[in-house]
Amino acid sequence: METKQWTVNEIDEAAQVLKEGGLVAFPTETVYGLGANARMSDSVCRVFDVKGRPNDNPLIVHVSSFEQVKDYVDTLHPYAQKLVDTYWPGPLTLVCKVKEGIFAKEVSAGLPTVSFRMPDNEVTLSLLKKAGVPAVGPSANTSGKPSPTTFEHVYHDLQEDIEGILDDGPTKIGVESTVIDISDPEQVPMILRPGAITKEQIKQDLGIEVTYDKHLLEVSETPKSPGMKYKHYAPDTKVLMVKEQDWPAAVKWAKENQLSAGVLAGPIVCDKIRADTAATFAYKDDSIAAATKGLYAGLRALDEAQLPLDVILAAAFPEKDLGVAYMNRLKKAAAQKYFEG
Template sequence: MANATELLQADAAGYAAASSIWSAGGLVAFPTETVYGLGADARNDRAVARIFEAKGRPRFNPLIVHVASVEAARRYVDWSDEAEILASAFWPGPLTLVLPLRADSGLSPLVTAELPTLAIRVPAHPVAQGLLTEFGGPVAAPSANPSGRISPTTAAHVLAGLSGRIEAVIEGGACAVGVESTIVGLADQASVLRPGGVPIEALEAALGRALTKHTAGDPLVAPGQMQSHYAPGAPVRLNAQERRAGELLLGFGTVDADLNLSPSGDLVEAAANLFGHLHALDSRGSPIAVSPIPEIGLGRAINDRLRRAAAPRDDRLPG
């Protein structure tokens, strides 16, 4: 277990240090275009187990594996024509594909929670690309925060939640997309398992057909599907038309708010600001009300995170 968490810089020395930590079975948080991930060598059982320990994450909740290229992804999963279409259109980028795990993958079974499928993606962030290229192997990386809490979009968010539990975090500035990757299941019928940084409309346009959607009663087969997740310590009230006494208002559009996701109503700006604004409001210790967000484009991902943030806390599974 780490005693002091080192802040590494995004340069050749930082990449080499992070790679060495991963090779030794340690944990390094790193930026992606979506949120900061908590990375470990996906082939090392003990290292992957430490991810769950550091986060307090339930072992049945699978992890996403990050690799540097499409060619690397093909080493770990059974590829398909639909995977090729989506990877060509959206990788590197905020899209995760869930595909059948290859029998010779060499990955720790903890990564997949013993499921026959693997969630995998190629991130676009230059720091993530630099680290993955330097390391040369698969990196399992959920969001770098205590399980169930607000996802981190800066190195400071990571340190606030995990300092002393991990070896290092590499500084990469604020994440541009700000919500986690869209997860598409391709092991059976193509379906959206979690909305995220790639709008569903764009995925459907690339495939030329509609995708089925994961619903609350379906089995947990990918990260980010637990009912209560991404949650601040304070209660969250959604679709608020006004601020009630004692509440802080997280606004959207032309409203008088304590913090505004996007005064102009830009969903891209709102997604980038979501977790950072939730962190800032949560630090003030009052209940949080949130303005309505349109259920289109990136609004689907924003609303998904907000619904999970507002879910009853006694419904959150242990960890």
């Protein structure tokens, strides 16, 4: 099929396609999502097929208001309203226990919980309102690959497989939302997937103590949140994480082993070693915010470089605040492997 590129002036057409069961990729502040009517099993199943995504990996449902969520959920957590008032629309996904029979069974992978998010993107909020249906929205890419942060990334992966892409330029944050489990009103909220909204930020803003889920899922278990079980965010090219003090040794190792190496790092590192490597992708600046925004775009750019690379050397950051989300994605892209000189 021909995949259409819809502009912001063509939302009505995109909304009608979404409502009727077609697949519509849409922009958010995090990454581009692959939208499907969350109430239509055939439509949701196509999402799994197109992405090549395992069907025991649950999907996040995107809504245009918290009032919708209230209609779907049995009992809300005491902190739910506070979290929504502070962070919605925004990069926070809430896992809640839902009433039976509302969503296609494939959405929750058989669990009694569903994850909800209200994205901070006016174009997509308008799309959802006009469609009048909740929409699943996993990242609009081939499963396991770096998530898409531009129209071009989506088109590269899914052209001719979906009805269309609603284009609103590059995303602002660059990694997926924070997922927090509030499905049990009597339990402390737990972060299942780190994102732009951090544990420290929630405590500072709301005085709420939350925990990180350190649980490693067994093969037989169904994850409550995307990104917990399977390999994610990985290009075809091998990735090694490099600590700040190890850059000279990493570049020397690549040269001595005649490896074509690409570098993904801030401008300071890239400027120093550009002449000794095959390709570089420099973040906009040396901050963790710039690194997080540019991570997926950088992995894609180096993986698809004209000169094939043997390895991508990617800058590691301290695992604090936003660095937790950045390193969570980078570790999965690198299969947990650091350069070891």
